[in-house]
Amino acid sequence: MAGLLFLPIAAPLVAASLAAIFGWHRWTAIVTALSAMAILGAGVTLAFFTDGESVVDSHHLVRADALSSTMLLVIGAVATLACLASIGYIDAELADGHTSPQAARLYGVLLPLFLATMALSVMAMSIGVMWVGIEATTVVTAFLVGHRRTRAALEATWKYVIICSFGIALAFLGTVLVYFAGTTGEPGNHSLDIDVLLSGAARLDPRVTSLAAGLLLLGYGAKAGLVPFHTWLADAHSQAPAPVSALMSGVLLSVAFYALLRVKSIIDLTLGEGFMRVGLIVMGLLTLAVAALLLVVQTDFKRMLAYSSMENMGIVAIAAAVGTRLAIAALLLHVLAHGVAKALVFVSSGAIQGAHGSTAIANVRAVLARSPLVGSAFTLGIVVLLGLPPFAMFASEWGVARALAAQHFGWLLGTMLVFVAIAFTGLVRAGSSMMLGAPQAGDTPFVPPRAIGGTLILGIGLSVALCFSLGPLTNLLDAAATTLGAGR
Amino acid sequence: MKRDPVASGTAVRSGTGVASGAPAVSGGVTAALGALGVVVGLRAVFGAPLHASIGWLVPFAGLRIDLDPLGGAFMALTGAVAAAVGVYAIGYARREHWARFPLVMLPVFVLTLLVVPAAGSVTTFLFGWEAMALTSLALVLTEHHRDEVRSAGLFYAVLTQIGFVAILVALVSLSSASGSGDFAGIRAAAGDLGPALRNGVFLLTVVGFGSKAGLLPLHAWLPRAHPEAPSPVSALMSAAMVNLGIYGIVRIDVQALGGGPRWWGTTLMVVGAASAVFGVLQASVSADLKRLLAYSTTENMGLIAMAIGASMLLGASGLASVAAIALTAALLHLVAHAAFKALGFLAAGSVLAGTGLRDLDRLGGLARRMPYTTVLFGIAALGATGLPLGAGFVGEWLLLQSLIHTPQGDNTLLSLVIPLSIGALALTTGLGIVAMVKAFGIGFLARPRSEGAEKAREASPTMLVGMALAALGCVVVAVAPAALGPALTRVASTLPSVGGDQGPKLGAILRLPGAAGSVSPAILAAAFAVAISLVLLLARWGVGARPAAVVRPLWAGGGPALTPRMQYTATSFAEPLQRVFDDVLRPDTDVAVTHVAESRYLIEKITFRTAQADAVEEHLYWPVVRAVAAVARGVRKAHTGSIHLYLLFGTIGLLVVIVVGR
Amino acid sequence: MALSIALAALQVLLVLVGAPLVIGAMRQVRARLEGRRGGGVGQPWRDLRKLFRKQQITPEGTTVVFRAAPFVLLGSALLIAAIIPVVSLGSPLDSSGDFVAVVGLLFLGTVALALAALDTGTAFGGMGSSRQMTVVALVEPTILLVLFTLSLRVHSANLAEIAGGTLANPAQAFSLGRVLAFASLVIVIIAETGRLPVDNPATHLELTMIHEAMTLEYAGPRLGLVEWASGMRLTVLLVLLANLFFPWGVAPGGPGLVQVLIAVAAIVAKVAVLAMALSVGETFLAKLRLFRVPELLAGSFLLGILAVTASSFLPAAGR
């Protein structure tokens, strides 16, 4: 069991070392993809063992419960897509001379490292280690975002690193304060462990904890793309290579949010539900508003997708604010479905960008007619993101809505849906102008590289598999919600 | 509106080689689903309710099917439309070379249409509702290579989503307040809900369902999307999908909430009346055949909403038997509208397929090249006029009767609302006649105004069969509405406030309960036949002294032979009316005079163009859109790209947290 | 039953025979007022007889719509004559068709003629049709409002009920609402039957025509049918005007011979008076500019609304 617990972290590390030693090769890339699948596999296996009871590893280093398993599933699923897409992406870049072998090697190393840090974050025993993992993702992804070394990429990277580091540093301060609120001066090696904090949460000093809660909210919110530290997101997501954007949008945000959920479950025990709820509602609504409004005036499709991620994080934050069992389960489903759909959309947007050499919405026309596969994948992804049935995000958004109504948050639901509708408008308008229409002179058909095509087909399959029903996943989501102490 | 054959060919056939049998399969499956819907729906109406619950579908909620007479009736109606459309689609899809995607989506769309009325829980309902929106959107976008289609699709998507938001908030509040996600449970608990919630739910449902039914003010998608969709889809949307908007209002406001205070009914009547008048006005000045039909849908849905509103108002005033008349009027007109609008759009589709045109100004003379289609469209148009012997007559008659039978001397609200409603209804029927005479007379009679119309092809046999099925529906509603009597009675019995045995008797003669007032379309039709034969007899007078009949060229006022260009067009036909309603319609006219090169005093040609903007759109939508865009620009201005500003945002957040958090 | 059918037949016959006479009488009154001698009351009958002996010309390119329209027009007029209470309240069709149906049948005829005009494909046909439909669009609402005013007291739109109600309660006959309704119905009849000032039935200037423009292509017997039908439509409308507002003299359902005779005499007298009044009025009026016609009709619509409001707010004296 212990081995299984370490697998999600170790497998990508192995892949990273191989890539570091041998440089970028198709086989190292495949190993990376296999390590992503290992994460997925570990998630699936752990899901069977984590119905309510958490599995704890020795050394008090990593642990897994239903929530961690769910997050591993999300990471694994999206990472598999992203790693497969990376093969086609980097190969194409190398073939076109857009990237050097050194840069490719760096990419090959950092991509699995990125996966490892995320796996570490969701499996960390201690919220301190969890923080380390999340801060490490910033460091690791910095050069992934800046992979293309253009001025814009550099600018995005700088903003990304500075803003995220600033934010995440606040989370560290918050973590320290939580530690301080629990211990009265005596150091203890395990006092930041999740289970220890949960059992001792009632003894935390409320005033210190409330300061800590605010800082944690801001800090992890920065990484999750919540206002006011959201400003890095669109730049970084639009400048990163498509597979990396997919990972960042699809999972990194969720992993950061996972951290927020973890600390929320502790703080709620100390301060009651109200404190974090207010914060999450304010930040969630602001995020939603900013994202929705920027979506309708958007002219760049990769930024549009980034803002769509923000929009969804806003919804997730509001769901977390409600915090009932239904809300949390719906939130997790939302995260999963959003991850897969975003991967699909970002990977296909990469293919579109490759074919046009531009990310301006106005320059893209008639993709469905010119490249049915890419067009279908992008369209399907957008449809999923719009929350239309039979796809999973309908169920998750509907679950959130029900949870909100059940807690008498009618006004919140209404406000949220207004912004969702505004975002809907933006997405539909941009999506239809890109996908539909008849090709005009100069609009040549294009075919994505085989690996990317395969990824798209796989992504379409995953999205379709998530419609209508989740099968056993439903129980897992329920158990995950229970581990967060969401009783109702 | 002329289609570019090259563009259409490439986009429609792109990437898919559709087997020649595929349209038959798609249309056949659609028709079979429709037939199944009719059977299941009718069984439910007549006492075999269907219950099913599937917990594992749709996470966290599960699906639940509860088919009662109300749902059954709508399902049967939808199914009937789908059956006709399905048969039609076989020929249409073949002729228009549909790609695989719309062929697949057509039966799926019908399936979602059937699911909505069968839904027993809020989740199932919303699931079906959104699935319906999605599939119909996909179908609307079938010919997405045309710009108008994409614009229509965007309008459709956004307005539908706004409507959906309203419905979702209403239903979720209702179900959480009543503690049940099932309609049955909501119904049981509805009595205990607070007035604020009930009022809120009512307003939201009127907005949300009204948007689907094409009622003002969220109607603007309808006259765009319905014309731009492929005609079988237009037919399904206009004859089946919009009905579900009405269904929602009946299901939630009439059945579950059991009606409300008087202002509910009044509101619905005002909305309905405004929609009816606005819709018919737009229809009567519209020069696009399908757009005209689409606006006519807004008109008829407005009338139905008016009838339901009247029923609610009367029910709230304690006049159950009159309320029952109004409700029957609504349901009957719903059926009638489904029949004639399906037929209308299918016939318009045949015209489009046969000529490539839907611009009335370029059509004409189809009666000779497409005789069957012409006759069938004539039946539809007669139905839409609301004149006797047409399908729309009985419904409008009942509505008028319900208004007449409202005692009102002692009730100021009724005394105000009822006469104004009559005025609106009257104006609507009057203008409706103009619109339909224009559509039929300009489009199908006279002489072809363009090459496309001249070379029209008659619809294929399956298309004709599909249309004939719809026409059969029209004839049944027009002549023997009694056939619908039992079903309508069953439906009405499930609705509080009009329940019981109070509804009008739909026998061979329609009689109103406890009131003088009756009409019999069947006897009228028979008597009319007698009258016509009498006239035939009269026409024999002097036949012996008469020279043999001849065919002569048209009398051209002495001038050289008339050319088709000299005919009145749809635009000129509507011009006097447009003048009358100038202030309401505010047309955009533009006269361009081209002089001959040699002299300013000689005119080579004069172009007169008149465009009809939608006043509601102009004064409601765009201001909202502009406001949102202005706010969005403000937000965008706050994202200048300056990292210092971004860090400042974070710092402000930090300071707020420090101040609040301690 | 047999009696009522016989009565209906009598009504149809009466209208059929009387309609040309009504037209003739109106022309005659006008001629006299203009200081002329006039063609005589029987002139329309002579014209009809002649038309049925003339050659039938079918314009090239027209369809069955053109050929059928006169039959629909006249058929609907006959049907209306059978439904409405001309001499008796006991029409066998009274329960099958009420005021709404009658109005509908009336417009069915109008629509048939308008379509026939469009069917010819001539500029004048389209013009007449367009104008006629504009008039219809404004006339129909007014008629329904009048109908509503009338049916408000008796809660029925069935004509026998309305007329019977007035008979039973004569005090109601002169309420404000009914006076307004009467006025607007008169305007409507003028517009619908193409009389001055809306349309000039004697014009031969195409550009000012409404009704005539639609019939320009008809010849011979078909023209005869159309003319006959026009007369009948005017007549039945006058009958309605007479018997709904002043139903005295109308025989009840299942009447005796004397009652029928009185009723025939009464209706002939009433229609004659109304026709003459109409004709006198016409003599003093010039035709309105076409685009001022809607103002007139809007005025009548307004009168209708006022009538309805007056009737629903002010309880009648006899109530």
Added chain:
Amino acid sequence: MITATYTGILTLAAGSFLLAAVLIVWRRGLRATISLLAWQGVALATIPIANGVHQRSWMPIAVGIVVLALRGVLLPLLLARAVRGEDQGAREPTPLVNTTAALLVTAALTMIAYAATRPLIEHSPTPGTRAAPAAFAALLIAVFVMVSRRRAMSQAIGFLMLDNGIAATAFLITAGVPLIVELGASLDILFAMIVLGVLTDRMRQSFGDTDLNQLRELRD
């Protein structure tokens, strides 16, 4: 170590820590700033070492030594090396806020820090906690430096100050978080600084200088 001395040392360390931060706001020369940063690192390292001595535990002392090495020596050296590449006299161009206003803001921030940390002192009124407001003030000042400085390197320095501030707060109030967390955090900071350094280099290559006002291409 007797408590009075311990308290004195902590207060002195915290005070000089804050003073370094204020001076960084005042001075605009990059090299001087880096020296001040090193001084701040030393002051920071003093805190755990004092803690360790006071509690007679080797662990905080070890942490202190690591901190000294990293923040007092290694990172300033790295920064100094990066600054050597700057050609324009290694001087911050006119900052967005002038020096007088900046000092006023600094004063305001210090007061806010004192107000904000009251709950900490009330929760556990140890000598370390009493000194914590100074560290917290330094943290806020660091944020201010990041917001107001235009040179990429200055912003990196601000970030390092921010981390120093957090670390100081942590050491003062808790005598150190668990070792693994501390190590992880330090490692992350190191890497972050390396990343920033590399990025500054790249920036200089592609933009010609490191004025952050040039980073305005990406916007909506």
Added chain:
Amino acid sequence: MSWATRILKVGRIVQASPAAPARTVPSPTGTRASLQIRHVDAGSCNGCELELSGAFSSVYDAEQFGARLVASPRHADALVVTGVVTHNMRGPLIDTLAATPEPKLVIAMGDCACDGGMFRNGYGVAGAVGDFVPVDVELRGCPPTPDQIVETLRKVTGR
């Protein structure tokens, strides 16, 4: 109301009509006292038109004898053609006659219509009415007086 009093004061304007002339022309349909007339101006100087309208005025009142002007040849029993037939009006004249249903007759009114009159040799003149359509009744005069017109019409209507 001054109109009403004036009407009463003036009374009948129409001049007394002489006894009906012998019916020299067979009525087109065999119906007495019903004649619908379509007037065709084939190239007239408008003198005849003036007189024609006089014939239908209150003083002469041709309508009392069953004659009426109509708007369409389809409605007409007779064409009254005035003026010489110009080149431009030759076709329309023939078309108009063709558009008139049987039985029908053509009344050539005025000298010009009968034989070309004073315009006979004009450059724009194609000929007299009789050159192109069969003329049933000739009404001489330049222009014929309303009395003559009415009398001719009465010969046709038989009243």
